[in-house]
Amino acid sequence: MSTKRLAELSMLTAAALIVFIVELRFPDIIPIPGVKLGLANIFTVYAVYRFKAKEVFLMVLTRVILGSVFSSNLSALLYSFAGAMACLAGMLLLRRIIPIRYIWLCSIVGAMLHNTGQMIVAVAVMRSPAVLPFYPILLTAGCIAGAFTGICARLILRRHIQDE
Amino acid sequence: MTKGVKICLAVVGVVFAVSAVLTFIFLHSTGKDTENGSVWVEIVQDNKVLYKLDLSAEEDRTFRVEASDGGWNDITIKDHQISVSDADCPDHTCVKNGILRYEYLPIICLPHKLIVRFCDGGGA
Numbered sequence: 001m002s003t004k005r006l007a008e009l010s011m012l013t014a015a016a017l018i019v020f021i022v023e024l025r026f027p028d029i030i031p032i033p034g035v036k037l038g039l040a041n042i043f044t045v046y047a048v049y050r051f052k053a054k055e056v057f058l059m060v061l062t063r064v065i066l067g068s069v070f071s072s073n074l075s076a077l078l079y080s081f082a083g084a085m086a087c088l089a090g091m092l093l094l095r096r097i098i099p100i101r102y103i104w105l106c107s108i109v110g111a112m113l114h115n116t117g118q119m120i121v122a123v124a125v126m127r128s129p130a131v132l133p134f135y136p137i138l139l140t141a142g143c144i145a146g147a148f149t150g151i152c153a154r155l156i157l158r159r160h161i162q163d164e
Numbered sequence: 165m166t167k168g169v170k171i172c173l174a175v176v177g178v179v180f181a182v183s184a185v186l187t188f189i190f191l192h193s194t195g196k197d198t199e200n201g202s203v204w205v206e207i208v209q210d211n212k213v214l215y216k217l218d219l220s221a222e223e224d225r226t227f228r229v230e231a232s233d234g235g236w237n238d239i240t241i242k243d244h245q246i247s248v249s250d251a252d253c254p255d256h257t258c259v260k261n262g263i264l265r266y267e268y269l270p271i272i273c274l275p276h277k278l279i280v281r282f283c284d285g286g287g288a
Contacts, residue, residue, distance in 0.1 A: 028260060032261075032269075033255075033257040033261075033272065033274070071254075072254060073254045073255055074254075075255075075274070075275045076254075076255060079274075094172065097166070097168035097169070097172065098169055098172060099166070102165075102169050102172075105169065105172055105173060105176065106172075109172060109176060112176070112179060122274060125274065125277070126211075126274070126277055127210075128208070128211055130208070130270055130272065130279045130281065131272055131274075133190055133268040133269055133270075134272075136182070136183035136184075136186035136190070137183070137186075137187045137191075139179060139180070140180065140183045140184050143176070143179075143180045143183075
C-alpha cells in the first residue's frame, strides 16, 4: 500500500469517526433501538467505489473499533461489527453489478444488510426471537437512511471526479 | 439501466414495502386487554421468566432486576403501566423506550438480556 493511499484511507477514517461522534449527540428521532441515520456510512459507500476491497475492509474495521471505544459503548461492538461486515460484503459484491450512477441503491442494500447482521447477533445473544419484531422497523428506517447516505456519497464522488 | 440494477431495485422495493407494512401493523398494535380487564406482562431475563405481573392489579412501585454480570435495571410500575426507569448500561436504550405500549414490540435491554413484554394471562 502506497503512503498516499494510506494517508487517504486514514483521512477518510478520521472524517468518518468525527461524523460518527457528532451523530451520537443528535437526539433520538425514534426511540427504537438501532434506528439511526448512520452518516458515517457515507464514507464507507464512497470508499467502496474508490478503493480495493482490502483497503475498505481495513478502513471500516478501524472505524468500528475506534467508534465503539470513543462512544464508550463496548457492548455495542459486536453488533456494529456484524452489521458493518455484512454491509461491506454486500456492497463489495454489488459494486460489480451496480454502476456508480446508482450508488444509492448499493447503499440501501448495504443498510439493509447492516440491519440483518445486527439482528442475527441480537437473536443469538438473547437466544430468543423476541427482538425479531424490530427487524421490519429497522429495515424501513435503514432503507431511508441508506438512500440518504448513498446520495451524499454520490455528491462527494462527483466532486472528486471533477477535481481530477 | 442494466438487468442487475433492475433486479436489485425490485428486491429493495419489495423488502421496503413488506417491512413498511409490518412496521405500520406493529406500531398500531397497542397493549392487549383480556376479557376480565387484566393486563399481563412478563419480565424475562436470559430466557427465564423472572416475574409475571398483572398490571391492572399492581400498585405503583419500583424494583431492581439484577443481571448475572452485576448490572441492573430499575423497573417502575406507575398508573398500571410498566417501564424501565433506570439502568447501568451505557446506551440506556431500554430507558429511552419509555412505557411498554406495543403488543409485538417489547422493551429490550440487550446488554442485560432483559425483555419486558405483554403475555398471556393465567398461572402467575
